[in-house]
Amino acid sequence: GDSVTQMEGPVTLSEEAFLTINCTYTATGYPSLFWYVQYPGEGLQLLLKATKADDKGSNKGFEATYRKETTSFHLEKGSVQVSDSAVYFCALNLGGTDSWGKLQFGAGTQVVVTP
Amino acid sequence: DTAVSQTPKYLVTQMGNDKSIKCEQNLGHDTMYWYKQDSKKFLKIMFSYNNKELIINETVPNRFSPKSPDKAHLNLHINSLELGDSAVYFCASSQVPRVARTEAFFGQGTRLTVV
Numbered sequence: 001g002d003s004v005t006q007m008e009g010p011v012t013l014s015e016e017a018f019l020t021i022n023c024t025y026t027a028t029g030y031p032s033l034f035w036y037v038q039y040p041g042e043g044l045q046l047l048l049k050a051t052k053a054d055d056k057g058s059n060k061g062f063e064a065t066y067r068k069e070t071t072s073f074h075l076e077k078g079s080v081q082v083s084d085s086a087v088y089f090c091a092l093n094l095g096g097t098d099s100w101g102k103l104q105f106g107a108g109t110q111v112v113v114t115p
Numbered sequence: 116d117t118a119v120s121q122t123p124k125y126l127v128t129q130m131g132n133d134k135s136i137k138c139e140q141n142l143g144h145d146t147m148y149w150y151k152q153d154s155k156k157f158l159k160i161m162f163s164y165n166n167k168e169l170i171i172n173e174t175v176p177n178r179f180s181p182k183s184p185d186k187a188h189l190n191l192h193i194n195s196l197e198l199g200d201s202a203v204y205f206c207a208s209s210q211v212p213r214v215a216r217t218e219a220f221f222g223q224g225t226r227l228t229v230v
Binding site for chain 2 (some may be wrong): 032034036038042043044045046049087089093095100101102103105107108110
């Protein structure tokens with residue numbers, strides 16, 4: 001079945017460090033890929049997305065590139081801030097009438113940024 | 116102006132009780148969802164409704180009954196609550212789910228604690 005695998009957390013970093021969160025997927029079709037972020041005590045917010053191979057999504061200094069050959073969508077940020085402390089979720093959406101917009105999530109990766 | 120709003124934000128109740136969670140979206144989307152987030156932050160879809168019609172039911176116990184009075188509202192009623200129902204429940208909505216590019220917009224979540 002379709003699935004998303006993310007690196008386990010927590011990931012602890014100092015401010016201004018480089019962040020990478022690995023995400024790989026298994027899907028029978030051609031999914032769209034998403035990164036959502038959940039700040040403490042809040043709901044999920046879309047961080048970025050990519051809808052086809054080689055697309056790069058970017059937002060708030062975060063980037064991720066849809067790599068079909070490696071079935072990956074790794075999230076990166078060059079210089080993290082304390083305010084980036086959150087749980088990050090990689091997700092896929094196959095579209096079509098079978099999945100009907102259903103998001104398949106990875107397990108989430110908690111990121112803790114210290115001053 | 117909140118896009119997807121759910122009430123209540125917190126719900127503490129005793130085993131065996133019946134409770135409801137309400138959700139409303141003002142984005143004009145046709146499709147709404149309920150997701151469950153367990154204590155390890157894992158997110159899984161429960162239901163999907165499109166224009167008041169049930170589309171996805173992911174093997175959820177029939178103690179859970181979603182109701183969609185119109186396409187802007189999707190409520191979740193839970194009968195005979197059990198300890199294992201304790202979780203955070205997220206409502207979400209999206210447009211044109213047949214197209215994989217679409218993302219879902221999430222509410223703030225309802226933290227349900229069954230004691």
